[in-house]
Amino acid sequence: MEDHHSSAVRRRDLLSLSTIALAGATPLAVHPGSDTPALAAASPSQVHGHGHKPGVTPPEDLMREHGVLKRVLLVYREGIRRIQRGEQVPHQQLHAGARVIRDFIERYHEYLEEKYVFPRLREAGRLRHTVSVLELQHKRGREVTARILAATDHSRSSAHQRQALVSDMAAFIRMYEPHESREDTVVFPVFRKVTPAGEFARLGEVFEAAEHRRFGQRGFTAVVHRVADIEKALHIHDLSQFTPQKSSPNRRHGRTSAR
Numbered sequence: 001m002e003d004h005h006s007s008a009v010r011r012r013d014l015l016s017l018s019t020i021a022l023a024g025a026t027p028l029a030v031h032p033g034s035d036t037p038a039l040a041a042a043s044p045s046q047v048h049g050h051g052h053k054p055g056v057t058p059p060e061d062l063m064r065e066h067g068v069l070k071r072v073l074l075v076y077r078e079g080i081r082r083i084q085r086g087e088q089v090p091h092q093q094l095h096a097g098a099r100v101i102r103d104f105i106e107r108y109h110e111y112l113e114e115k116y117v118f119p120r121l122r123e124a125g126r127l128r129h130t131v132s133v134l135e136l137q138h139k140r141g142r143e144v145t146a147r148i149l150a151a152t153d154h155s156r157s158s159a160h161q162r163q164a165l166v167s168d169m170a171a172f173i174r175m176y177e178p179h180e181s182r183e184d185t186v187v188f189p190v191f192r193k194v195t196p197a198g199e200f201a202r203l204g205e206v207f208e209a210a211e212h213r214r215f216g217q218r219g220f221t222a223v224v225h226r227v228a229d230i231e232k233a234l235h236i237h238d239l240s241q242f243t244p245q246k247s248s249p250n251r252r253h254g255r256t257s258a259r
Helices: 017-022 058-084 091-123 128-151 159-194 197-215 219-234
Strands: 028-030 037-039 048-050
Touching: 058 091, 058 159, 058 197, 058 219, 091 128, 091 159, 091 197, 091 219, 128 159, 197 219
Parallel strands: none
Antiparallel strands: 028 037
16 A cells, blocks of 8 residues: 555645635735636745745644644553453553644643644733633643553553543543644634734744654654554554445445345
């Protein structure tokens, strides 16, 4: 199977029209003879932040990082499945996944949210209760991650320890799925609205600089490759394996074959 990650383009070399619109960089124009507004052609200075490189908005940065989180949640789900089926606990892969959560999500991604996004919302008097809940969930998540790291730091575990590990991974999944979806659909759009355009553009540069300081020039791409290696070790890297099988006519109509 083709390794899609080997040809991955550095995330800051990708830019969609939706990103341009989100950043407020592209004006609306009306085609002659039409009352329907359309995206006007963006000038190079609007599209590119550093000469030939397109800019990436802070929400796009954070949402792509949520993609890494989602993939580690899938690793946790596979760990839960194997433990509940009585299979060998994949300690090494679960530990590696938890380290990605600790290093990339908790110490970097959530740090950016807590330093730049949440204070701006509080200052604007927006989503104060939601922000407080998200911050508490960050704290609880770090506690759970610490337990997962400790539980997977060795290759042997008792039945009680395996059950505790399952409970922690399930709790982490249950909390972070609504957590990240609320940020993507509510928090980040409001953050964009209350942040002045100049500051919004500057934060894109701040986020990129922070990424390079912490993870090197390959940054996000290197982290994605780390997660891909974990998926391959667990044999959950083939995207097609998650496609539901086509149901038979009998099954679609609720009929079963006679025995």
